[in-house]
Amino acid sequence: MADAPYKLILLRHGESEWNAKNLFTGWVDVNLTEKGEAEAVRGGVLMREAGLLPDVVHTSVQKRAIRTAQLALEAADRHWIPVHRSWRLNERHYGALQGKDKAQTLAEFGEEQFMLWRRSYDTPPPPLEDGAEFSQSDDPRYSMIPSELRPRTECLKDVVVRMMPYWYDAVVPDLLTGRTVLVAAHGNSLRALVKHLDGISDQDIAGLNIPTGIPLTYELDADFRPLVKGGTYLDPEAAKAAIEAVKNQGKKK
Numbered sequence: 001m002a003d004a005p006y007k008l009i010l011l012r013h014g015e016s017e018w019n020a021k022n023l024f025t026g027w028v029d030v031n032l033t034e035k036g037e038a039e040a041v042r043g044g045v046l047m048r049e050a051g052l053l054p055d056v057v058h059t060s061v062q063k064r065a066i067r068t069a070q071l072a073l074e075a076a077d078r079h080w081i082p083v084h085r086s087w088r089l090n091e092r093h094y095g096a097l098q099g100k101d102k103a104q105t106l107a108e109f110g111e112e113q114f115m116l117w118r119r120s121y122d123t124p125p126p127p128l129e130d131g132a133e134f135s136q137s138d139d140p141r142y143s144m145i146p147s148e149l150r151p152r153t154e155c156l157k158d159v160v161v162r163m164m165p166y167w168y169d170a171v172v173p174d175l176l177t178g179r180t181v182l183v184a185a186h187g188n189s190l191r192a193l194v195k196h197l198d199g200i201s202d203q204d205i206a207g208l209n210i211p212t213g214i215p216l217t218y219e220l221d222a223d224f225r226p227l228v229k230g231g232t233y234l235d236p237e238a239a240k241a242a243i244e245a246v247k248n249q250g251k252k253k
């Protein structure tokens with residue numbers, strides 16, 4: 001069996017204001033709730049207790065992931081490590097669903113359409129028009145992305161396509177130098193990465209949910225394939241309960 005020279009930690013941001021309100025969020029730049037901040041700190045404590053200390057961190061350009069990384073790294077006494085950020089690690093752009101209530105959307109469109117938009121691999125929600133209330137068309141942080149590349153909606157397949165160049169060009173080179181790499185990102189950008197790492201099929205990925213604030217660690221072999229499929233959550237019990245909660249979003253009132 002190949003060695004496991006590479007260590008990767010994936011961390012979904014802590015609970016956001018819109019997670020708490022049960023709204024589709026996507027590229028809308030909402031902050032963490034107090035609970036989300038506490039989850040981020042706890043994520044850092046778990047890393048410290050496990051002796052898994054990141055040497056470099058990669059985040060999206062969204063506040064909830066940026067702040068989660070900072071809070072977790074402070075708790076692990078690693079606030080000083082180099083940071084890289086990219087829109088390619090952003091949450092999936094949720095198109096015209098951004099800002100909509102998940103329970104209301106489920107009631108209005110029915111379970112099949114709701115789950116197709118939420119978890120199918122290749123059905124994107126309707127696009128969000130530039131200039132609309134929850135559009136990022138005028139956000140300066142995206143001004144360097146050419147218009148034809150800038151998402152107005154995305155399915156998970158689209159996220160895989162825009163995320164993978166970052167994996168190969170930015171994260172893998174850090175792993176190759178022997179650094180322990182932390183990727184602090186989002187439910188769906190991390191689902192895209194886990195799909196690639198674990199070789200999950202387009203069908204089966206629909207059933208995979210990632211909880212907020214609990215580090216998911218991978219040891220990777222020389223081909224950047226996991227020694228343990230699915231990785232290892234640092235708090236498996238808490239992860240199990242939190243995964244169920246993510247799965248059932250929309251059903252709660």
Ligand SMILES: O=C(O)[C@@H](CO)OP(=O)(O)O
Nearest residue numbers: 023024025026091118187
């Ligand atoms: O609203 C969103 O942007 C995401 C993550 O919070 O939701 P979902 O889990 O429904 O894809």
